[in-house]
Amino acid sequence: MVLSEEGAVESSQKGIARTFQSFYQDLFSTSHPRNIEAALHSIQHLLSEGMNSSLTRAFTEEEVVAAIKVMNPIGSLGPDGRIISDNVVVAYELLHSMQTRLKGKSNGFMALKLDISKAYDHVEWEFLYKVMLKMGFAVTWVDLVNHLLFADDSLVFCKSNPDEWSRLQQVLSNYEQVTGQRINLDKTSIFFNSNTKQEIQRAILEQAGIKPSGPFDKYLGLPYYVGRQRIKVFSLVLDKIKTKMASWKTNDKWLPSPSTYQVQSPVNILTIKATVSELINPETMQWDLHLIHAIFSETEANLISRMTISPCRSQDVLKWRYSDNGKFSVRSAYHLQGTMMEDRRGQSSTQPQLSSFWKKIWGIQAPQATMSFMWRASRESLATNLNLHKRKVVESPLYPIYSKFPKSVTHALWTCTTAQDVWSMSSRKIQKLSILSGSFKEILMPILDQLSPLEFTEVAVTAKAIWHRRNSWLFEQQFHSPFHVSKQIHAELIVIGLWIDNGGKHSKIQVEHSTQWSAPPPDFYKAN
Numbered sequence: 001m002v003l004s005e006e007g008a009v010e011s012s013q014k015g016i017a018r019t020f021q022s023f024y025q026d027l028f029s030t031s032h033p034r035n036i037e038a039a040l041h042s043i044q045h046l047l048s049e050g051m052n053s054s055l056t057r058a059f060t061e062e063e064v065v066a067a068i069k070v071m072n073p074i075g076s077l078g079p080d081g082r083i084i085s086d087n088v089v090v091a092y093e094l095l096h097s098m099q100t101r102l103k104g105k106s107n108g109f110m111a112l113k114l115d116i117s118k119a120y121d122h123v124e125w126e127f128l129y130k131v132m133l134k135m136g137f138a139v140t141w142v143d144l145v146n147h148l149l150f151a152d153d154s155l156v157f158c159k160s161n162p163d164e165w166s167r168l169q170q171v172l173s174n175y176e177q178v179t180g181q182r183i184n185l186d187k188t189s190i191f192f193n194s195n196t197k198q199e200i201q202r203a204i205l206e207q208a209g210i211k212p213s214g215p216f217d218k219y220l221g222l223p224y225y226v227g228r229q230r231i232k233v234f235s236l237v238l239d240k241i242k243t244k245m246a247s248w249k250t251n252d253k254w255l256p257s258p259s260t261y262q263v264q265s266p267v268n269i270l271t272i273k274a275t276v277s278e279l280i281n282p283e284t285m286q287w288d289l290h291l292i293h294a295i296f297s298e299t300e301a302n303l304i305s306r307m308t309i310s311p312c313r314s315q316d317v318l319k320w321r322y323s324d325n326g327k328f329s330v331r332s333a334y335h336l337q338g339t340m341m342e343d344r345r346g347q348s349s350t351q352p353q354l355s356s357f358w359k360k361i362w363g364i365q366a367p368q369a370t371m372s373f374m375w376r377a378s379r380e381s382l383a384t385n386l387n388l389h390k391r392k393v394v395e396s397p398l399y400p401i402y403s404k405f406p407k408s409v410t411h412a413l414w415t416c417t418t419a420q421d422v423w424s425m426s427s428r429k430i431q432k433l434s435i436l437s438g439s440f441k442e443i444l445m446p447i448l449d450q451l452s453p454l455e456f457t458e459v460a461v462t463a464k465a466i467w468h469r470r471n472s473w474l475f476e477q478q479f480h481s482p483f484h485v486s487k488q489i490h491a492e493l494i495v496i497g498l499w500i501d502n503g504g505k506h507s508k509i510q511v512e513h514s515t516q517w518s519a520p521p522p523d524f525y526k527a528n
Helices: 013-027 049-056 061-069 081-099 125-135 162-179 198-208 230-250 289-295 298-306 330-344 348-361 368-378 385-390 409-415 417-423 440-450 453-476 482-501
Strands: 109-115 153-159 189-192
Touching: 081 109, 081 153, 153 162, 162 198, 189 198, 289 298, 330 348, 348 368, 348 440, 368 440, 368 453, 409 417, 409 440, 409 453, 417 453, 417 482, 440 453, 453 482
Parallel strands: none
Antiparallel strands: 109 153, 109 189
């Protein structure tokens, strides 16, 4: 039985077929969009001839291979899931700020949670076509596009007053007219912050015909505001996790088959709740090969039969396969993520070299803080202007002092002239190293083969000192000359040398620092 758009229950074959036909005819029929030109008025021409030339050139074999390699082998095509999780975090932060940081302000604010009825179905092609042309896309490229996927869960923020709502309502009405999509008022809700007076809330809700947001409403599947009722709010998430875990009994990843690690053969003979133990002969503690070959495909049966069974009849134990002791750690997860990212870039041939590199980084004869710094620098995760710009923390990626180059890790620690002033005071072998380009990791990898462990310790201590020197200047306006930094490096290397001679044990070693006047570099002045 199905329920038609008119609310009638159809149970006959003809009635059901007629309901489905009517639904899809309405779904894929044009709504004859209006006022498209007015909606395009504010859209700017963004694409240059060079961009269009890049978009319209023929795809190369390398591009196709690269695109295939970054696809999730067991997931649907589409944008990275991290984009969705980032949206959840941003939405939570905005709503939290509305309730806390803006508390006591004169203006009230509200968030409109939109539900688009036809978000996953279609958007009017005429509208999309004209939008892309207005942005400057070449006609040949626009003709390649035949559909667009829209998110059906959106948040719109504005001040909470009737005038603001009227303007927003007009914008949404225009959006519906030109795109052919519809806002589902039954599933749309408004969240008001505590500054919004009750009479204003009632006026807006009556004018909009929309319900107020409940305390446990969700955005992209997660609660978008957490007040004091944390247990009730997150119980919904916990219930969802428990439900997911309950289904893992039949979908455990126990086969040594890359990508899925799950049984793909249809369930037969045994029940859907059967466990692996039912495939083992309890007397011989060997696989029941006759049963296995009767249930699974030939490929999966051969995989299972080659798996070794413990004769000790011990209980199953969960283990994290990416650490030596079988226990999960944040460090092992970071290393796993790095390996997976390298694999996606098609650099699997360099894995042994990378593995050796990371072992040498974590084997530097230096304090843990220095090893951790070198690891973060090698992964381009220091808080440089370039990285902060990528996270939209700062407006420009350029170096704040010389405003000419993007402030990358390589620039901050290696190629910058202020960094080279410090490197020039290192030991002779380090001074003779060529100034390479590329990521900091790409610079360090060949250096590791040229230097002894103690010399690489000097590289690590020097890089960390250059970073601290840079931070002292940016955040404390304290300038340290290359000579001063070199003395600090030398003192720390003495301590590390004594620490090594002491067998790596902690000792109370004091290094006296002589204080004497040194001339400032050109264009700087000292005042006593």
